[in-house]
Amino acid sequence: MFFSVTQALLDGLLTSFQIFIFTLLFSLPLGLILAFGEISRWKILRGLIQTLVWIIRGTPLMLQLIIIFYGPGLWLGHNIWSGSEAGRITATVVAFSINYACYFSVIFRGGIEGVPVGQREAGEVLGMTKSQIFFKVTLLQMVKRVVPPMSNEIITLVKDTSLARIIAAYELTFAGYSFMKSNGLTWPLFYTGVFYLLFVGILTLLFNYIERRLDYFR
Amino acid sequence: MAVLEVKNIGKHFGSTRVLDDVSFDLEEGNALAIIGSSGSGKTTLLRCLNFLEMPDHGSITVRGETLFDADNPVKGQERDLRTKRLHFGMVFQAFHLFPQYTALENVTLAEKLLAKEQPDFKQKRKQIFEEIEAHGKALLEQMGLAERMDHYPHQLSGGQQQRVAIARALALKPDILCFDEPTSALDPELTGEVLKVIRGLASQRTTMIIVTHEMAFARDVADQIIFMDDGVIVEQGDPRQVIDHPREERTRQFLTKY
Numbered sequence: 001m002f003f004s005v006t007q008a009l010l011d012g013l014l015t016s017f018q019i020f021i022f023t024l025l026f027s028l029p030l031g032l033i034l035a036f037g038e039i040s041r042w043k044i045l046r047g048l049i050q051t052l053v054w055i056i057r058g059t060p061l062m063l064q065l066i067i068i069f070y071g072p073g074l075w076l077g078h079n080i081w082s083g084s085e086a087g088r089i090t091a092t093v094v095a096f097s098i099n100y101a102c103y104f105s106v107i108f109r110g111g112i113e114g115v116p117v118g119q120r121e122a123g124e125v126l127g128m129t130k131s132q133i134f135f136k137v138t139l140l141q142m143v144k145r146v147v148p149p150m151s152n153e154i155i156t157l158v159k160d161t162s163l164a165r166i167i168a169a170y171e172l173t174f175a176g177y178s179f180m181k182s183n184g185l186t187w188p189l190f191y192t193g194v195f196y197l198l199f200v201g202i203l204t205l206l207f208n209y210i211e212r213r214l215d216y217f218r
Numbered sequence: 219m220a221v222l223e224v225k226n227i228g229k230h231f232g233s234t235r236v237l238d239d240v241s242f243d244l245e246e247g248n249a250l251a252i253i254g255s256s257g258s259g260k261t262t263l264l265r266c267l268n269f270l271e272m273p274d275h276g277s278i279t280v281r282g283e284t285l286f287d288a289d290n291p292v293k294g295q296e297r298d299l300r301t302k303r304l305h306f307g308m309v310f311q312a313f314h315l316f317p318q319y320t321a322l323e324n325v326t327l328a329e330k331l332l333a334k335e336q337p338d339f340k341q342k343r344k345q346i347f348e349e350i351e352a353h354g355k356a357l358l359e360q361m362g363l364a365e366r367m368d369h370y371p372h373q374l375s376g377g378q379q380q381r382v383a384i385a386r387a388l389a390l391k392p393d394i395l396c397f398d399e400p401t402s403a404l405d406p407e408l409t410g411e412v413l414k415v416i417r418g419l420a421s422q423r424t425t426m427i428i429v430t431h432e433m434a435f436a437r438d439v440a441d442q443i444i445f446m447d448d449g450v451i452v453e454q455g456d457p458r459q460v461i462d463h464p465r466e467e468r469t470r471q472f473l474t475k476y
Binding site for chain 1: 268269270300301303304306307308310312314315316317318327328331332370371372386387390
């Protein structure tokens with residue numbers, strides 16, 4: 001039994017991990033783009049992005065996931081996500097990427113605005129171009145500022161992958177839960193918890209390492 | 219011929235007039251001190267010279283080349299800013315060193331980035347970088363920081379940081395070096411070491427503009443002095459004459475506070 005539970009949980013973990021990795025892959029750059037939009041001089045763009053962030057942060061991720069997965073099928077008459085596991089994971093990644101990009105954008109904006117104006121001006125008077133100032137001067141200072149709040153969000157993302165169960169994606173929590181439902185076992189639920197703890201534990205070590213690496217300057 | 223000619227500079231922030239009809243010349247090798255109370259427009263004037271602010275009126279000419287003329291705008295004026303800025307060096311009140319770079323890297327960064335634009339950079343990369351490093355080290359030694367080259371800004375005292383900032387500004391060999399209240403962010407005991415460095419530069423006939431509240435220093439070091447109040451030049455001339463025997467009532471009132 002222990003072996004088959006482990007097997008099932010590993011299957012679930014793979015799905016959770018896919019959701020996690022692809023969400024990060026899309027939401028990080030998207031978040032940065034949104035952050036630049038939020039500080040743009042163009043008022044209409046700023047307004048649009050602020051509205052988007054308000055809607056996405058103001059409604060439950062689970063609700064967004066349900067709308068994105070079932071909405072297109074009901075509006076268009078055919079499901080754009082294939083009914084397979086891959087389709088469910090894709091829909092989850094889309095919903096999560098939009099959601100997390102909005103949270104990340106706010107963190108990135110804080111990082112950008114947190115770098116003193118004097119840093120940019122010091123670069124300007126030294127004849128640096130805008131991109132040199134961004135890449136050589138402000139970027140690393142920004143990264144240093146956003147690592148602690150980002151680690152919070154990213155750890156939350158690990159556990160949010162369990163929401164994919166609502167559209168029947170066979171992720172980690174779903175895998176543990178199914179043993180309770182069919183066999184009346186509760187220990188797989190705790191065992192599932194151990195998987196999450198290990199996942200988050202590794203991430204925590206990684207973030208600690210990054211913070212230490214950036215510790216050489218203030 | 220004057221190395222710098224500033225004519226009729228005017229600047230508004232919204233409806234607030236910050237600079238009005240500011241004109242002065244600076245001769246090669248001379249030091250100009252600008253004094254005046256906070257909010258008199260001294261810092262804005264320096265920021266206009268470094269194109270951190272754009273003047274609304276007037277012109278700025280360096281060695282006969284008009285860098286900026288508000289009444290006669292040249293196409294692409296904004297785009298050429300980068301090269302125009304290089305005529306001026308700027309030392310900020312709050313240093314603004316790059317925290318993630320060592321003292322030496324702070325000094326050499328801009329020069330290395332500029333070197334990449336040279337046509338023969340790829341072939342001579344190593345040699346060019348060695349020269350830049352040597353130049354940076356020499357500057358830091360001149361600032362009395364030979365032992366501190368590999369320190370990061372947060373490991374340095376305020377006075378040391380400001381001296382690194384001076385070396386950084388000198389690295390690009392500007393025609394005119396500008397100081398914006400270089401000692402105002404320092405404890406009194408650290409002020410001296412920075413003033414000493416600036417004094418040394420003056421004795422080497424570095425062309426400088428120094429916005430300062432250190433009257434005795436301005437009187438000693440400067441060849442020319444400008445007193446500003448409310449965005450206009452109230453009085454300018456020989457520092458001893460202006461500080462010891464001001465002609466204008468406003469100058470006198472200001473100086474009694476010191």
